[in-house]
Amino acid sequence: MSVNFNEKIFKYRRVLLVLISLLFLLQVFGVSIITGYLVGSAFLHTLNFLDPFSFVEVLLASRELTSVLLISLIPVILIYIIFGRSFCGWLCPLDWVFEMIASLKRVKKKRESKVIKYALTNGGSLRNEKYSYIPLGVVSLILILDYLFKVPIFSRYISHLTNVFRLAVSNSYLSFNIFVFSFLVLFTLFLIEFFFPRLWCRYICPVGIVYGTFNRISLIKLKFERVDQCTFCHLCAERCYMKVDLMSKIERLKAGEDERSTLRSISCIYCGECVRSCPHSIIKVSLK
């Protein structure tokens, strides 16, 4: 049995983000339903959650595998074996902020038509999924640093999740030094985002890359139906800000070179932009 998500559901992903953030924010007012940050948290003081990348970092920094680590990892693994990398599109607060920063530029629509026209006249698809070895390099660099210094560097210092939640959740007991530190880290992130859109999400952020590996085995995936109706408008590939290689997949499907009608890309965050943009509703997000 397979379930195709209605395209209306993708309109509500910001609602889910706000609801989850509110649950986290409640701890400021003394209601501890979920305590902690998105990196590591405790549900009702009993069930612990731990981000998979933090798990790897702690494993390498402390050089031992304890039962507590595994127990707090298991619920997260169970969630994302079903939903793949949808963490990035649905729960990461930075995704929304980056979208706002992108909408600042205003030139989006003009560029969109221009890029599509260019792609159509040259007969090729839009540049997608280039330099896929960079993220792996970044992840391994961070992990090597962790191993050498015996400190989970990314989770404690650089991570956007830690810094956002430090400012939002624990502001009542934050000393001035940490406030300035977190603020500066976030500000540099926003600057990077302004000049190089989605550079962070696509190439640097190791949290997303680790969730991306779940995409290979997750129940959720991109599915193509009635491919023969595709007119190659390139709208889906242009709207996709993670630059998933949609067009070449459709080309291969149409030419009959590829049998499987599903796409499991590491960089897909299941935000549903392609699903909503497609005029013939060829692309679907399906859950088996």
Add this chain to the structure above:
Amino acid sequence: MKRRSFIKILSLFFASLLISAVDYAVYLFGRKGREAENLPPPLFRFFKDKISDIRPPGAFNEREFIAKCIGCSVCVSTCKNLGYNALSLKSGLSDLGTPVVDDMRNYPCTLCMECVKVCPTGALNRVQKEKVKMGIALIDFELCLGWNGDVCLSCSKACPFGASIFEFYNSDWGNQPFINENCKGCGLCVKYCPVGGSAIRVVNLDEYEKVKDKYLSEFKLLLDLEHAHRYEVVYSNIAKIMERGRVYEREFQ
């Protein structure tokens, strides 16, 4: 979103930064005038430098703790929400965002052992409170009332482990309490010491190893001191205790 609204949000960001900067400046400025801050802390003669931090219960080895803590502040938030306020985030760049018990004078650890249950990485080991080792409490013999001609049992009454930790050497010079190495370092005695600014200080185990010989030799010296010499020591110490009491009371008023 329009450019204008983004600029609004950005200005809000900067405004909050500015407000917190002003807050901090006011805090620093206000602290200068406080007399009690200038008083040397107990056992100042042993620890001239700033001593290292006391970690939450369940952290045995500092290096192991640093390797495992991801700074998620679950423990701090839990401690706040239970009303103990003992934990806070460390601000130094080396261990930024890791939890410490920093203000034992006002908010000691009550060993409720809730923070170790919620730690997702196991940086805080899940142990019973009998096996906790956060540090060790040291009594400053120059400031303690029990060592200077009085009978004061405040620290031992506050201690959750009582007789297994406190030893008393009763003599003409007071009840003379001594904290042995079974101490868990929770800091409840620090809070309930009646001397101004407390006569007890909890130190890290690494710090304790450094001053252990010096501290124990002073302890033995005081016990074996002759009556006449002991009288002089106590006579000079009482003035110190009274002065501290006055300073703290003035500040309180």
